Amino acid sequence: MRKELADLLSAYLFGWKSLADCAEWLASLDWDDPEFDQDNHDLAGRLELLTTEVAEGLRPEQEFWEEADLLMDEAMEELKEVLGKLGLEIKEKTEVA
Numbered sequence: 001m002r003k004e005l006a007d008l009l010s011a012y013l014f015g016w017k018s019l020a021d022c023a024e025w026l027a028s029l030d031w032d033d034p035e036f037d038q039d040n041h042d043l044a045g046r047l048e049l050l051t052t053e054v055a056e057g058l059r060p061e062q063e064f065w066e067e068a069d070l071l072m073d074e075a076m077e078e079l080k081e082v083l084g085k086l087g088l089e090i091k092e093k094t095e096v097a
Contacts, residue, residue, distance in 0.1 A: 001040040005047070006075050009068040019061055023051035043071070 008025055011017040017025075026048040031041070050067060053059040080090055 001036055001044070002075070005040065005043060006072065009047075009072055013065070013068055013072060019051060019054060019064060022064075023048070023055060026051060 008017065008022055012019070012022050026044060029044055029048075030036070036044075047064075047067070050059065050064050054061050054064050076090075083089060
């Protein structure tokens with residue numbers, strides 16, 4: 001489930017999915033699925049609530065964007081940690097002027 005959430009958030013951040021697309025995907029989740037662990041359940045619930053609040057005008061969309069960006073940063077750190085344990089690393093992208 002974590003991968004699916006990361007895929008959704010990265011698609012949103014890249015502009016490939018709209019907030020409405022995210023809300024629709026989150027609303028379609030099977031909340032009773034036994035493989036839906038508590039951490040991911042809480043995360044998906046938080047995101048679903050946020051999409052609803054943005055859609056109803058209670059919060060700006062920027063808050064959803066910031067939450068998605070933060071969660072992607074956390075996912076990247078988790079990936080770096082796992083790769084580090086395997087003796088691997090992610091090379092930082094350098095820009096050529």
